[in-house]
Amino acid sequence: MSRVLVTGANGYIGQHLCQRLRACGKHVLALTRTQAEGPWDENFVADISKDFIFARRLNGVDTIFHLAGKAHALSERKGEEKEYDRINVQGTRKLLEAASKAGVTRFVFFSSVKAMGEGGDQCLDETCICQPQTPYGKSKLVAENLVLHGGYVPQPVVLRLSMVYGPGSKGNLAQMIKFIKKGLFPPLPEIENKRSMVHVDDVVQAAMLAAEKPEALSRVYIVTDGKVYSTRQIYLWIRQVLGKGEPVFTVPWFIWQLGGKIGDLLGFVRGKRFVFDSQTLDKLFGSAWYSSARIQKELGFNPGWDLRSALPEMVHA
Numbered sequence: 001m002s003r004v005l006v007t008g009a010n011g012y013i014g015q016h017l018c019q020r021l022r023a024c025g026k027h028v029l030a031l032t033r034t035q036a037e038g039p040w041d042e043n044f045v046a047d048i049s050k051d052f053i054f055a056r057r058l059n060g061v062d063t064i065f066h067l068a069g070k071a072h073a074l075s076e077r078k079g080e081e082k083e084y085d086r087i088n089v090q091g092t093r094k095l096l097e098a099a100s101k102a103g104v105t106r107f108v109f110f111s112s113v114k115a116m117g118e119g120g121d122q123c124l125d126e127t128c129i130c131q132p133q134t135p136y137g138k139s140k141l142v143a144e145n146l147v148l149h150g151g152y153v154p155q156p157v158v159l160r161l162s163m164v165y166g167p168g169s170k171g172n173l174a175q176m177i178k179f180i181k182k183g184l185f186p187p188l189p190e191i192e193n194k195r196s197m198v199h200v201d202d203v204v205q206a207a208m209l210a211a212e213k214p215e216a217l218s219r220v221y222i223v224t225d226g227k228v229y230s231t232r233q234i235y236l237w238i239r240q241v242l243g244k245g246e247p248v249f250t251v252p253w254f255i256w257q258l259g260g261k262i263g264d265l266l267g268f269v270r271g272k273r274f275v276f277d278s279q280t281l282d283k284l285f286g287s288a289w290y291s292s293a294r295i296q297k298e299l300g301f302n303p304g305w306d307l308r309s310a311l312p313e314m315v316h317a
Helices: 012-021 079-104 137-147 171-179 200-212 231-241 253-270 280-284 294-299 307-315
Strands: 003-007 028-034 040-047 063-066 106-112 153-161 163-165 195-198 217-224
Touching: 003 012, 012 028, 012 200, 028 253, 040 231, 063 079, 063 200, 079 106, 079 137, 079 195, 106 137, 106 200, 106 231, 137 153, 153 200, 163 171, 171 231, 195 307, 200 217, 200 294, 217 253, 217 294, 231 294
Parallel strands: 003 028, 003 063, 028 040, 063 106, 106 153, 153 217, 163 195
Antiparallel strands: none
């Protein structure tokens, strides 16, 4: 794996992965939509959803790490299905076609547990039937099938990532930290929901194993840190890091449920989602629980982080 291509190289995971690859002595070709500097040797500028990918640009590339795509939106809008298809599905197809012509051997596709569905109270693994509920999840599952069953490359691998955390990460967890810092986050009740997550450094570890291990050929792997977290736990740990201590009261669960229903009604009346509704409630308190036993057993994946040990660096970043 002397020469590798990383798409979406200037993204959060991409930068960490490129840094690790170069440290391992790989020649890293970074595919980005605009010219960018980073921990790579060459920069290949292209938009996979619009531009033709010339196979000659991939000459000598042994492995592709495909991260580029339209990320899961916190609030998906109607009509986004076409955009998810254009970027996540057709963009992946074009890259696979170029990879096939260039003789690329291994293709590591970064997917999401959203390709399986929205999760729940039961722990899901790779043997579960995939029932994606969102346009993002559906597009990821279609792209997975292209990678695994399209016949483009001889050694395809799919990594289904749970929520990724680490210093500088974005999304719901970063927002939670921000509002707790400002004292604007109401005290959460403990309803014992279950969330799976994974540190960005462990995502990189999983990617390296997927690229190097012969056992990974044509396999799908869920990637988590092996722990399960409740929203209340996370809330209290963040407060602890900030020196705030445990709150003296909590907002009861039924109040949150009532707020979600009121938000649904307000959204219906005004024809636009309210800032807090049932969807927001589910993102905050819902369960999304997954097992990474397969990648641990087959590839020797061993998470080096858990959320509690990572939070101090995240909170003070």
